[in-house]
Amino acid sequence: MERELLLLGLLRSQDMHGYxxxxxxxxxxxxxxxxxxxxxxxxxxxxxxxxxxxxREEQEGNRPPRRVxxxxxxxxxxxxxxxxxxxxxxxxxxxxxxxxxxxLDELSAEEALPLLHSRRTGxxxxxxxxxxxxxxxxxxxxxxxxxxxxxxxELEWLDTVIARLRNAQHETGVQGGNET
Amino acid sequence: MERELLLLGLLRSQDMHGYxxxxxxxxxxxxxxxxxxxxxxxxxxxxxxxxxxxxREEQEGNRPPRRVxxxxxxxxxxxxxxxxxxxxxxxxxxxxxxxxxxxLDELSAEEALPLLHSRRTGxxxxxxxxxxxxxxxxxxxxxxxxxxxxxxxELEWLDTVIARLRNAQHETGVQGGNET
DNA sequence: TTCAGACTATTCCGAATAGACTAATCTGCA
DNA sequence: TGCAGATTAGTCTATTCGGAATAGTCTGAA
Numbered sequence: 481m482e483r484e485l486l487l488l489g490l491l492r493s494q495d496m497h498g499y500x501x502x503x504x505x506x507x508x509x510x511x512x513x514x515x516x517x518x519x520x521x522x523x524x525x526x527x528x529x530x531x532x533x534x535x536r537e538e539q540e541g542n543r544p545p546r547r548v549x550x551x552x553x554x555x556x557x558x559x560x561x562x563x564x565x566x567x568x569x570x571x572x573x574x575x576x577x578x579x580x581x582x583x584l585d586e587l588s589a590e591e592a593l594p595l596l597h598s599r600r601t602g603x604x605x606x607x608x609x610x611x612x613x614x615x616x617x618x619x620x621x622x623x624x625x626x627x628x629x630x631x632x633x634e635l636e637w638l639d640t641v642i643a644r645l646r647n648a649q650h651e652t653g654v655q656g657g658n659e660t
Numbered sequence: 661m662e663r664e665l666l667l668l669g670l671l672r673s674q675d676m677h678g679y680x681x682x683x684x685x686x687x688x689x690x691x692x693x694x695x696x697x698x699x700x701x702x703x704x705x706x707x708x709x710x711x712x713x714x715x716r717e718e719q720e721g722n723r724p725p726r727r728v729x730x731x732x733x734x735x736x737x738x739x740x741x742x743x744x745x746x747x748x749x750x751x752x753x754x755x756x757x758x759x760x761x762x763x764l765d766e767l768s769a770e771e772a773l774p775l776l777h778s779r780r781t782g783x784x785x786x787x788x789x790x791x792x793x794x795x796x797x798x799x800x801x802x803x804x805x806x807x808x809x810x811x812x813x814e815l816e817w818l819d820t821v822i823a824r825l826r827n828a829q830h831e832t833g834v835q836g837g838n839e840t
Numbered sequence: 841t842t843c844a845g846a847c848t849a850t851t852c853c854g855a856a857t858a859g860a861c862t863a864a865t866c867t868g869c870a
Numbered sequence: 871t872g873c874a875g876a877t878t879a880g881t882c883t884a885t886t887c888g889g890a891a892t893a894g895t896c897t898g899a900a
Contacts, residue, residue: 482756489763499879512755516858521880543864546879563767566760567775570782573753576662576693580746581806583669584799587743595747602750619764626761626817630753633813637806679849696888701850723895726849 481562483515483523484532488559491533491551498524498547508620510613512627524549532558584641589649596642600635607631661742663695663703664712668739671713671731678704678727688800692807704729712738764821769829776822780815787811 490501502520505513524547527533532555535547551559584592610627670681682700685693704727707713712735715727731739764772790807 482759486756486759486762489759489766492766497879503878511752513759514754514756517879518858518881519856522856541865544879563760563763564771564775566757567764567767567772568778570779570786571757572691572786573755573757574692574694575753575803575807576666576695577746577751577753578803578806579662579666579669579693580743582666582799582803583743584747584802586669586672587747591744592747595744598748599750606750606752619762622764622821623755623758623762626758626814627755629817630810630813633810634806637809641802677849683848697849698851698888699886702886721895724849724893 482566484527485559485562485566487523488532488551488555491549492559495548495550497549508616589645593642593645596638600638603631603635607635662746664707665739665742665746667703668712668731668735671729672739675728675730677729688796769825773822773825776818780818783811783815787815
């Protein structure tokens with residue numbers, strides 16, 4: 481329901497067609513929110529079936545007519561409900577994509593360290609690009625702030641892991657290769 | 661490919677059948693890793709097609725025969741590759757499920773604060789249960805540690821948001837109801 | 841002894857998904 | 871002015887996903 485909440489929230493500020501909605505999400509929220517075009521269109525069509533939004537066909541020049549969606553009173557009610565639901569309970573985030581960390585001890589420190597450094601570089605790049613994203617209207621700013629805070633925390637944690645690995649490597653004595 | 665990495669990683673330590681694998685993931689990693697039973701079975705069957713695992717039919721008592729999977733040499737190669745790939749590049753986490761925060765300013769402080777407190781309670785509960793999860797073999801411990809670190813950071817951030825809202829509420833003067 | 845409810849183990853099938861595609865218009869530059 | 875490449879707008883379809891169903895076994899309590 482989060483994706484519906486997002487679409488409704490955007491439609492509250494302005495009537496929009498599917499492409500426009502997808503663009504708005506893709507450019508402002510980037511890779512942080514997964515909502516592909518076909519999915520956006522399907523959700524809009526579903527919400528129209530549910531009476532949460534309606535649409536008018538609009539034509540500009542010779543271009544094919546497009547469906548401009550607007551939120552309905554029912555949609556507004558749904559938005560208010562979904563917003564309260566979403567804010568009120570915390571969903572733990574999925575860490576499937578970080579599962580490699582669970583097998584870190586399968587690698588020697590010599591192999592693990594460069595990989596973790598590469599990982600660190602990617603995190604820093606993302607942190608910078610999020611910071612550089614600049615001003616955003618209203619609470620979108622809040623989301624970016626949160627992202628920056630979390631990335632900084634994870635970076636900090638990763639540094640402790642790297643430090644520990646370095647120490648372990650040092651204690652054992654630096655052996656040129658990996659012990660087979 | 662993360663789910664394949666996880667299954668291969670578990671099979672490296674011990675031959676297992678699908679149900680057992682699903683159980684191991686569900687109980688140890690809880691809600692942090694999404695891998696439903698049908699998906700686990702399908703991934704195993706796909707990996708068998710790819711030659712990453714093989715299986716033997718095993719029967720216990722009158723129970724229907726079950727497929728006990730084992731990792732192959734090819735699977736081990738795949739595991740090593742996937743592990744390095746996964747550790748080396750950082751995937752930004754999806755924050756779709758926190759999108760409500762982007763519309764926080766649509767609510768009055770009077771309405772927002774109790775919701776954020778409820779959210780906070782959920783986060784603290786998760787933090788405690790993660791901390792209480794106790795000792796885990798090898799680097800699984802590392803994953804839990806990471807989870808704790810990130811939850812603590814997000815809790816900290818949420819507290820600043822709550823504090824700001826309280827201040828704003830104070831500045832404006834506490835009006836009993838919501839201005840319509 | 842039987843029957844309800846829980847557990848083991850897997851599969852089916854409809855729903856959701858997103859990469860690739862279509863098709864039209866605009867843009868700029870040679 | 872012509873046309874290559876980018877942009878706008880939306881859809882098709884093959885794949886992926888997971889809730890629910892299936893089918894059998896165990897446990898314990900009445």
